[in-house]
Amino acid sequence: MRYGFLNNLAVNRALVFPNKSIHHTDGITDGQVKAANHTELSTIVTLENVIKTYETPAGEFQALKNISIDIHANEFLCIVGKSGAGKTTLLNMITGVDAITAGNVNVNGVSVHNMNEDEQALWRGLNLGIIYQSFELMPMLTLLENVMLPMDFCHKYVPIKSRERARELLRMVELEDHIDKLPGAISGGQQQRVAIARALANDPPVIVADEPTGRLDSTTAETILDIFEKLIKEGKTVIMVTHDAGASQRASRVLEIVDGELLAENNSTITIESMIGTKQA
Numbered sequence: 006m007r008y009g010f011l012n013n014l015a016v017n018r019a020l021v022f023p024n025k026s027i028h029h030t031d032g033i034t035d036g037q038v039k040a041a042n043h044t045e046l047s048t049i050v051t052l053e054n055v056i057k058t059y060e061t062p063a064g065e066f067q068a069l070k071n072i073s074i075d076i077h078a079n080e081f082l083c084i085v086g087k088s089g090a091g092k093t094t095l096l097n098m099i100t101g102v103d104a105i106t107a108g109n110v111n112v113n114g115v116s117v118h119n120m121n122e123d124e125q126a127l128w129r130g131l132n133l134g135i136i137y138q139s140f141e142l143m144p145m146l147t148l149l150e151n152v153m154l155p156m157d158f159c160h161k162y163v164p165i166k167s168r169e170r171a172r173e174l175l176r177m178v179e180l181e182d183h184i185d186k187l188p189g190a191i192s193g194g195q196q197q198r199v200a201i202a203r204a205l206a207n208d209p210p211v212i213v214a215d216e217p218t219g220r221l222d223s224t225t226a227e228t229i230l231d232i233f234e235k236l237i238k239e240g241k242t243v244i245m246v247t248h249d250a251g252a253s254q255r256a257s258r259v260l261e262i263v264d265g266e267l268l269a270e271n272n273s274t275i276t277i278e279s280m281i282g283t284k285q286a
Contacts, residue, residue, distance in 0.1 A: 047077060047078060048075045048076065048077055048078070049076060049077065049078040049080075049112065049113050049210065049211060049242050050074070050075075050076035050099060050110075050111070050112050050113075050211065050242070050244070051074070051075050051076070051109075051110070051111045052072050052073055052074045052095075052098065052099070052108065052109075052110050053073055053108055053109045053110075053111075054071050054072075054073055054107065054108040054109070055069055055071070055072040055073070055095075055098055055105060055107070055108035055109070055110060056069055056070065056071060056072075056105075056106045056107040056108055057069040057091075057094055057098060057103070057105060057106050057265075058106045067265055068091050068094045068265050069091050069094055069095060069098065069265050070264075070265045070266045071108075071266075072095060072098075072108070072262075072265075072266075072267050073267070074260065074267065076242065076244060077242070078210075078240075078242055079237055079240060079241070079242060080237075080242055080243075080257050080258060081233060081234065081237050081242075081243045081245070081255070081256045081257045081258075082242075082243070082244050082245070082256060082257070082258050082259075082260065083245050083246075083247055083252060083253045083255075083256035083258070083259045083260070084096075084244070084245070084246045084247075084259075084260050084261075084262060085246075085247060085248070085253055085259060085260070085261050085262075086261055086262035086263060087263070090262045090263055090264060090265065091262045091264075091265040092215075092246040092262055093215055093246060094265075095246075095262065096213055096215055096244070096246055098110050098117075098118075099112065099117070099133075099213060099244065100117075100129060100133055100135060100213055101117040101118060101120070101125045101128075101129060102129075104118070105118045112132065112133070112211060113132060113210055113211065115128060115132070127159065130155055130158060130159045130207060131159055131161060131207050131209065132209050132210060132211065133209050133211050133212075133213055134201075134203075134204030134205055134206075134207075134209040134211070134212040134213070135204060135212075135213050135214075135215075136197075136200050136201055136204050136212065136213070136214040136215070136217050137200065137215055137217075138215055138216035138217060138219045138220060139220070140188070140193075140196040140197055140199070140200045141200065142188040142196055142199060142200060142203075143188075144187060144188055144189055145187070146187070146188075147184065147185050147186060147187060148175060148180060148183055148184050148185070148186055148187075148188065148191070148199050149168070149171050149172065149175065149184040149185065151188065151199055151203055152171035152174055152175060152199065152202045152203045152206055153167050153168060153171045153206070154203065154206075155203060155206040155207050156170065156171070156206050156207060159207055161207050167206075170206065171184075171202070171206070172184065174202035174203075174205055174206065175199070175202050177202065177205075178198035178199070178201055178202050178232065179198070180195060180198055180199060180202070183195065192225075193220055193221060193225070194221050194222070194225030194228065194229075197217060197218075197220075197221060197225075197229055198228075198229070198232070200217075201217075201229070201232055205236075209241075210240075210241065210242060211241070211242045211243075211244065212233070212236060212241055212242065212243045212244070213244050213245075214233075214243065214244070214245040214246070215245075215246050216246055216247060216248065217229055217245060217247075218230070218247065218249050218252055219247070219248065219249070223251070226249060226251065226252065227251070230251075230252055230255045233245070233255070234255065237257075
């Protein structure tokens, strides 16, 4: 869904925190406050027996089958698999953008699917940075304004601080000289760097990326992966879905999904050749 992260945040303007400090707010649980303060946990994301089913004209389709994963803080986790294997569905369970059928997802001390939609959207805006293959930038806004959007909706920073932080993030991805341009005036690789800056806007502990290098040339893709590795060194956790063999080699751990099931790590059939074949499929 295009600009879905904005729709999710926009409905929650009454629930946002009033300033950079995290305070109790009506409808916000202790767990959400703890997560927003980046409490350090050795395991930052846990999925327990996660099942996701969809109703289709042909009957019930099980997209995820009893998935259990522990993802550690400061880990660069890469999830691979053929198209339709369930990779994006798995990310949707972690981010809470799609309802779970059974099981539990816990991110940084918060049970994601036990919140209502308003609480979930506010929590997501503060705790997850989501990066899309298609960038999902607002075409009528400048690069600076695009990066400021999550901060404006969550009200984590006062306006002047939001603008300063957006500039700092665009400087980090080497786009400071383009802040007043519209997305259509820059390259695809530059747009993806803006999307990364936007994902970091509220300083989330976890970055979730769905095929972030899928539309980029190899040189630009390497630049994006360099940024991810820098984020890991700065204390972030990166969870990435990819068909890119080179990207998977940069990860600290690679997991493979086949037909909605997670292969045991010692049973994985991942090879460079199979990854390349998957990308072409």
